[in-house]
Amino acid sequence: MAVHVQEGLFDLQIIAQKLKKLHNSGASVTFEGYVRDFDLSQDKLDMLELEHYPGMTEKALLDIELLASQRWNLDDIYIVHRYGKLKVGEPIVGIIVFSKHRKEAFEACHFIIDFLKTDAPFWKKEITNQKSYWVEAKKLDDEEKNKWN
Amino acid sequence: MRVKLFYFAKVREALGVDREEIDLASSIQTVADLVGFLKSRGSAWHTAFNELSSIRMAVNQQIVEDDHAIRANDEVAFFPPITGG
Numbered sequence: 001m002a003v004h005v006q007e008g009l010f011d012l013q014i015i016a017q018k019l020k021k022l023h024n025s026g027a028s029v030t031f032e033g034y035v036r037d038f039d040l041s042q043d044k045l046d047m048l049e050l051e052h053y054p055g056m057t058e059k060a061l062l063d064i065e066l067l068a069s070q071r072w073n074l075d076d077i078y079i080v081h082r083y084g085k086l087k088v089g090e091p092i093v094g095i096i097v098f099s100k101h102r103k104e105a106f107e108a109c110h111f112i113i114d115f116l117k118t119d120a121p122f123w124k125k126e127i128t129n130q131k132s133y134w135v136e137a138k139k140l141d142d143e144e145k146n147k148w149n
Numbered sequence: 150m151r152v153k154l155f156y157f158a159k160v161r162e163a164l165g166v167d168r169e170e171i172d173l174a175s176s177i178q179t180v181a182d183l184v185g186f187l188k189s190r191g192s193a194w195h196t197a198f199n200e201l202s203s204i205r206m207a208v209n210q211q212i213v214e215d216d217h218a219i220r221a222n223d224e225v226a227f228f229p230p231i232t233g234g
Contacts, residue, residue, distance in 0.1 A: 033234055050233065051158050053226060056210035081233065093234050113234060121207070122233025123158035134159045137203075137230030 003061040025098040053121035150221035157228035181215040
């Protein structure tokens, strides 16, 4: 299990290929989230700035990996999340789950992104050519997480 | 007792401070007591903690409710709901 919190870009395909060699898994599921090119008020989004809580972020992500590994039989979990200034189209978050069977990998990956959305201390600020503002948390994110209870 | 305070994102901007270390009076026992004290610092503080009703709190990097007891050398953080991923 690993978590990486970093400013720089990552290439999830390359990471997945490397990790695959370490495990005799029957399946892997990857999730990758990107910076969208529109904001809620439909101004053109130039950039996203992500703030986080160093120390707590890593702890929260490890806790989520632990929860997932207690719930499903998994071979490995990898989470990478960026902070700082991110351009439109760039990746923000990547998750890879390895398991013997597809069902566990699909479910665990879905679970991890749902928990990450509400439990990992990151805050997005959208920067358009007009202004910048903090993104409001969505009630839907809490609902998605609570479905796993 | 001495504690470290951290403020993030919208909360940090509203208060104009990102971290500080302070000595708490013995009457401050819980996170709610601490919020009460911070509100008394002036209108910016009062407004920020009142308006940001959805403020989240963490003690030693674990999210807690406001009845959580504070101990010496704790790291207490205030921040808005999370919007990562």
